[in-house]
Amino acid sequence: MVNLVILAALVLALIYLPLTGAGPSARRSALKTAPVAVLAVGALAFGPLWLALGLGLSALGDLALSRDGDRAFLAGLISFAAAHLAYIALFFGAQVPLGALVLLALAISTEFWLIPHTGALRWPVRCYVGIICVMGAFALGLPQARLGAGVFIVSDLILAVQLFRLRPGTALYKLAGRALWGLYIAAQALIFAGFVGPSLP
Numbered sequence: 001m002v003n004l005v006i007l008a009a010l011v012l013a014l015i016y017l018p019l020t021g022a023g024p025s026a027r028r029s030a031l032k033t034a035p036v037a038v039l040a041v042g043a044l045a046f047g048p049l050w051l052a053l054g055l056g057l058s059a060l061g062d063l064a065l066s067r068d069g070d071r072a073f074l075a076g077l078i079s080f081a082a083a084h085l086a087y088i089a090l091f092f093g094a095q096v097p098l099g100a101l102v103l104l105a106l107a108i109s110t111e112f113w114l115i116p117h118t119g120a121l122r123w124p125v126r127c128y129v130g131i132i133c134v135m136g137a138f139a140l141g142l143p144q145a146r147l148g149a150g151v152f153i154v155s156d157l158i159l160a161v162q163l164f165r166l167r168p169g170t171a172l173y174k175l176a177g178r179a180l181w182g183l184y185i186a187a188q189a190l191i192f193a194g195f196v197g198p199s200l201p
């Protein structure tokens with residue numbers, strides 16, 4: 001059953017892929033929210049509660065980010081920040097390795113290449129950067145979480161560049177949208193599989 005949950009999420013993610021550059025619509029919102037929502041339900045049935053909570057909050061973030069405007073973006077940012085807090089609770093107790101200093105350097109670097117371009121959202125973005133880097137630091141100490149969390153951070157880096165450094169409508173902007181969607185879904189599926197584990201149907 002666990003394999004079927006992952007497969008269903010990946011199929012739904014592929015169905016949504018052509019809509020990554022489309023305008024807001026009920027169909028787009030539903031398809032964007034569905035893949036991680038399916039993983040959340042699977043985690044609720046087969047995995048730890050913190051995993052289900054992290055995935056559920058991520059699905060709410062996907063729903064918010066399927067809409068346009070700063071308010072929708074802020075709602076999505078808050079949802080994903082809360083999701084990462086749930087992941088921190090899931091990963092808590094892992095020994096944080098020295099490699100986490102790379103994440104500290106990444107967080108500091110955003111003050112130069114990202115924060116100056118975020119306008120009124122600079123403090124919410126700062127808080128989010130801090131939370132996801134802490135999540136990544138704990139994940140580094142857990143083999144079952146390391147890859148998924150790392151891919152998640154890469155997808156968020158692409159999202160930050162797309163939203164704040166690229167011009168909407170350009171070919172690079174659209175390519176970034178498709179790339180970050182694929183990486184994001186892969187990250188959530190890897191975290192799910194790491195804590196639930198694949199099994200034969």
